[in-house]
Amino acid sequence: MGNHDALSNQDNGQRFGLTGPISLAGPTESDVIKTRELENYLQDAGLYESQEEAVRRQEVLGSLGEIVKVWVKTVSKAKGFNEQLVDEANALIVTFGSYRLGVHGPGADIDTLCVGPKYATRQEDFFGELHRMLSEMPQVTELNPVPDAHVPVMRFKFSGVAIDLLYAQLALLVIPEDLDILQDSVLQGVDEQTVRSLNGFRVTDRILRLIPSIQNFCTTLRCMRLWAKRRCVYSNVAGFLGGINWTLLVARICQLYPNALPNMLVSRFFKIYTQWHWPNPVMLCAIEAGSLGLQVWDPIRNKMDSLHLMPIITPAYPSMNSSYSVSPSTKCIMLDEFQRGNDICKAMEANEADWDTLFESYAFFEAYKNYLQIDITAENDDDFTAWKGWVGSRIRQLMLKIERHTSGKLLCHPHPGDFSDKSRGFHSSFFMGLQRRQGVRANDGQRYFDIRGTIEEFKQADVNRYTLWKPGMEIRVSHVNRGSIPNFVFPGGVRLLRTSKVTWGRRQGSEPTVSGASEPHKLCKAKTDLDGSDGRQKRKRVDGNVEIDSRHAKSLRPCSEEFREGSPSMSSSVNSCSIKCDSMDANNNNSGKTGIPRDIPYQNDQTESSSRCNPPIDSLPAAANTSNSKEAEKLALEKKITATKEGASVGTPINSSNGAAGPSNDSYNGGVEELVDEFVAPSSNGTSFPPAAQRKPIIRFSFSTFVKASG
Numbered sequence: 001m002g003n004h005d006a007l008s009n010q011d012n013g014q015r016f017g018l019t020g021p022i023s024l025a026g027p028t029e030s031d032v033i034k035t036r037e038l039e040n041y042l043q044d045a046g047l048y049e050s051q052e053e054a055v056r057r058q059e060v061l062g063s064l065g066e067i068v069k070v071w072v073k074t075v076s077k078a079k080g081f082n083e084q085l086v087d088e089a090n091a092l093i094v095t096f097g098s099y100r101l102g103v104h105g106p107g108a109d110i111d112t113l114c115v116g117p118k119y120a121t122r123q124e125d126f127f128g129e130l131h132r133m134l135s136e137m138p139q140v141t142e143l144n145p146v147p148d149a150h151v152p153v154m155r156f157k158f159s160g161v162a163i164d165l166l167y168a169q170l171a172l173l174v175i176p177e178d179l180d181i182l183q184d185s186v187l188q189g190v191d192e193q194t195v196r197s198l199n200g201f202r203v204t205d206r207i208l209r210l211i212p213s214i215q216n217f218c219t220t221l222r223c224m225r226l227w228a229k230r231r232c233v234y235s236n237v238a239g240f241l242g243g244i245n246w247t248l249l250v251a252r253i254c255q256l257y258p259n260a261l262p263n264m265l266v267s268r269f270f271k272i273y274t275q276w277h278w279p280n281p282v283m284l285c286a287i288e289a290g291s292l293g294l295q296v297w298d299p300i301r302n303k304m305d306s307l308h309l310m311p312i313i314t315p316a317y318p319s320m321n322s323s324y325s326v327s328p329s330t331k332c333i334m335l336d337e338f339q340r341g342n343d344i345c346k347a348m349e350a351n352e353a354d355w356d357t358l359f360e361s362y363a364f365f366e367a368y369k370n371y372l373q374i375d376i377t378a379e380n381d382d383d384f385t386a387w388k389g390w391v392g393s394r395i396r397q398l399m400l401k402i403e404r405h406t407s408g409k410l411l412c413h414p415h416p417g418d419f420s421d422k423s424r425g426f427h428s429s430f431f432m433g434l435q436r437r438q439g440v441r442a443n444d445g446q447r448y449f450d451i452r453g454t455i456e457e458f459k460q461a462d463v464n465r466y467t468l469w470k471p472g473m474e475i476r477v478s479h480v481n482r483g484s485i486p487n488f489v490f491p492g493g494v495r496l497l498r499t500s501k502v503t504w505g506r507r508q509g510s511e512p513t514v515s516g517a518s519e520p521h522k523l524c525k526a527k528t529d530l531d532g533s534d535g536r537q538k539r540k541r542v543d544g545n546v547e548i549d550s551r552h553a554k555s556l557r558p559c560s561e562e563f564r565e566g567s568p569s570m571s572s573s574v575n576s577c578s579i580k581c582d583s584m585d586a587n588n589n590n591s592g593k594t595g596i597p598r599d600i601p602y603q604n605d606q607t608e609s610s611s612r613c614n615p616p617i618d619s620l621p622a623a624a625n626t627s628n629s630k631e632a633e634k635l636a637l638e639k640k641i642t643a644t645k646e647g648a649s650v651g652t653p654i655n656s657s658n659g660a661a662g663p664s665n666d667s668y669n670g671g672v673e674e675l676v677d678e679f680v681a682p683s684s685n686g687t688s689f690p691p692a693a694q695r696k697p698i699i700r701f702s703f704s705t706f707v708k709a710s711g
Helices: 003-007 029-044 051-078 083-088 097-101 122-135 192-209 214-230 243-256 262-275 328-349 381-405 452-463 550-556 629-649
Strands: 092-096 110-116 140-146 153-158 161-169 370-377 410-414 427-436 448-450 474-481 501-503 513-515 546-548 578-581 600-602 606-608 672-675 699-702
Touching: 029 214, 029 262, 051 083, 051 092, 051 110, 051 122, 051 153, 051 161, 092 097, 092 192, 097 110, 097 192, 097 214, 097 243, 110 122, 110 192, 122 140, 122 153, 122 161, 140 381, 161 192, 192 243, 214 243, 214 262, 243 262, 262 328, 328 381, 328 410, 370 381, 381 410, 381 427, 381 452, 452 474
Parallel strands: 110 161
Antiparallel strands: 092 110, 140 153, 153 161, 370 427, 370 474, 410 427, 448 578, 501 513, 546 578, 600 606, 672 699
């Protein structure tokens, strides 16, 4: 679909999404100005590639397409096919993800899919013969196959352009040049890896058909991708959200506000997802049962699906949860960041903040007192690339094990990236921030988290099973505190003291926090106090109460072990990984203590301080000075009535008279999702209408309305 086709979607009367829009209001003059400022900010941030780089990408894709055609003919000859079949042998290269959507930036990788015939197997031919061919090409560097990934992928650089190459083995003897991958028939008789690999392309094209304006969508998506990377929450591998997840979240906001410009879409993104009742799913359209019998996401029939914490469902058959990797820790961190973004956007509407405030980088190495440092080394460049890719893909498993072995009491924040010590050859380090979860009290007699056994299990059960291990591939896990973070993680290898840096604090009715060198942890803007005038409890991410027990220093000295019994020989050190947590006094209001919010149980018999990691938020008022406030108020009320009738007409259960949702928990129970009334227009006397007590949800639906049968 071309851009001109998609841009006309909003003019053809098409309805987007499971529900009608929250608002059809168009942009104000202020929206136009702020959107122009946002576009200039993104341009200055270097998010757009040059024409020269765009041409080089096209050339690389053309070369890659020729390579796979040679590869598939080589495979057909090796399998003894006759001359006619060899001549007809064909494979295709198609793109998906950010490149196909047009939101990629300079240096970004290109998500590509190789579509091959049924006789070209994934393990033997794709990860075997094609890998061999690529490894012998001088223009191919950093070749890293990951055959055991949830979606098997081969990563490499071709003439300096990063490529993520997936493979789909179709049940066809010949792949036609005009193959329509969007047809469900291509899924007939294929394995699960192929279904997942095809899903990327099918989902991308489906998204383009489900949004009202591609231009506004792309600008908003660029903005949210930049924000997520700056705030260290952009990584599906690390347990946060990846490219497809952010794409689907932004697309849903575009459906709810089809005529809004990017500045308003960004603001409503944070508002909606701060209020969202996870684990109710985010969906762009109804889930289709299909006719091929493939498993779709269904938390009612599938127990594993009901355990997903932040389901974001893909719109193409078979619909899947794209955010299955989110953990309790990463969910808590992301919700905290959503709240921070929502607060800043409200301040921007009052001209009390700007885009720089929203996009300020997260001070990861100043946010926690304790960290795990995972060092990896290898003997040469190829081994190092493969080893780093493997260990990086397993870091999430270490986080999950720590969460499980500490019964959810220890929050883990894996950094999405890695850092190299340039003074050492073929070396890289991953880091994970650690702190006791908000609201967790130390049990009687238990003041420490001893995670040494957890780390050993991680090495044995996850890292050691790497099938392509070679001598020299080593891993070392150690504890470091904030003051001992190595300098090579900082720009230029120098740790700067950010004195007099004004940071954003989510404190109602207070001045922004000014952080000095003596209080580096206050640079963690999203983790500051929340002290409302309505008497709500203070909330602050405090890591000062997580300490290393010096009394046990003898038992915690570094150790080194060798593993030689047919498994990787890895020098490993677990340095001081017994962590002390002082008790917290819920009645102490000192700045160094933390009030205990209400505890809400979540799955696996663990305890999370809050299902949203934030206190309740108030509805946002619309801008008071808009010329069409009365029209917006009237429109919102009409939409409210219409949507409520629509919800009742499809059998959606209606709660009590006030329409309020019940308590949220972290396991899907088929409940009702609600979004609050968007427009709260100010009246002439300064009060809001309708009154807060009378505001009701305007969008209500249950899972029973999500799934529709094929045909």
